[in-house]
Amino acid sequence: xxxxxxxxxxxxxxxxxxxxxxxxxxxxxxNVVPLGASLDGAMSSAxxxxxxxxxxxxxxxxxxxxxxxxxxxxxxxxxxxLQADIIFVQGRVKGEIQARKALELAPTARVxxxxxxxxxxxxxxxxxxxxxxxxxxxx
Amino acid sequence: xxxxxDPALTSAADEHDAxxxxxxFLQKSAALDxxxxxxxxxxxxxxxxxPVSTLTMPAGxxxxxxxxxxxxxxxxxxxxxxxxxxxCDFAVQGVIDGKIELTGxxxxxxxxxxxxxxxxxxxxxxxxxEAHGTINAAGGVVSFGEHARGSGTIHYARMAMAEGAxxxxxxxxxx
Numbered sequence: 001x002x003x004x005x006x007x008x009x010x011x012x013x014x015x016x017x018x019x020x021x022x023x024x025x026x027x028x029x030x031n032v033v034p035l036g037a038s039l040d041g042a043m044s045s046a047x048x049x050x051x052x053x054x055x056x057x058x059x060x061x062x063x064x065x066x067x068x069x070x071x072x073x074x075x076x077x078x079x080x081x082l083q084a085d086i087i088f089v090q091g092r093v094k095g096e097i098q099a100r101k102a103l104e105l106a107p108t109a110r111v112x113x114x115x116x117x118x119x120x121x122x123x124x125x126x127x128x129x130x131x132x133x134x135x136x137x138x139x
Numbered sequence: 140x141x142x143x144x145d146p147a148l149t150s151a152a153d154e155h156d157a158x159x160x161x162x163x164f165l166q167k168s169a170a171l172d173x174x175x176x177x178x179x180x181x182x183x184x185x186x187x188x189x190p191v192s193t194l195t196m197p198a199g200x201x202x203x204x205x206x207x208x209x210x211x212x213x214x215x216x217x218x219x220x221x222x223x224x225x226x227c228d229f230a231v232q233g234v235i236d237g238k239i240e241l242t243g244x245x246x247x248x249x250x251x252x253x254x255x256x257x258x259x260x261x262x263x264x265x266x267x268x269e270a271h272g273t274i275n276a277a278g279g280v281v282s283f284g285e286h287a288r289g290s291g292t293i294h295y296a297r298m299a300m301a302e303g304a305x306x307x308x309x310x311x312x313x314x
Contacts, residue, residue, distance in 0.1 A: 030212045034227050041221010
């Protein structure tokens, strides 16, 4: 079996890093923005999809119902709005993030803007946040 | 018989175990990056023969071609409007409005159910869904499956069209 050492290392890092979000949330995830790709515009879905972003994305990304978004370590996002049930960030995100269930920021995450979440927030040591955080007000 | 285990073998076994523990979404990205590496090292050597040979197969093999789904996929149910550039093979099962450009010899597949309105630029385009607007495969291959719908302007060097495809377009051969 041929394995890419970089990928194996990345995969191991991802598994070690995801402690709040279960890996099953990203089962069957599709990579819509691979490394080296750049998208500029509005992406949306009313279906429960699991997406992975490794490249550059600018604009809005809204998964209105359910949905899981994984921002890879090399991804760079400039978002008016990034919305889904579950969001796992390893890369750079600028703008507004709304997670309806869980938001997890890995040590490599660099986030600036407005963060809001319902449910759980997990910020790993090393992650950087610049901006505001709105959590759930009720117990 | 010598029972000592070669260190290279143990590390290979470790890698195998590590990969088995990796969730499926990560394995997909692993597959993707391998293609990226090939694209980086020798795009013309490693990648060109594959798409061309699959796309110029007889019509009877059209369904086989449709099953070749690149590692990077725009899933059904997802919509995008805007501009997109990809360095790798890309499959569209959802709906895209705007411009999609694939660099190098990357192959674009619009799967059945997928729809693109706007402009698509790639050296190798396979359409089983719908494409309206400008289809620019100047110097490359355009292939329509039997369920394909197309309209607008098509620039191509080589063309394949299955029986049943509905295409109303201005076609221009650009070598």
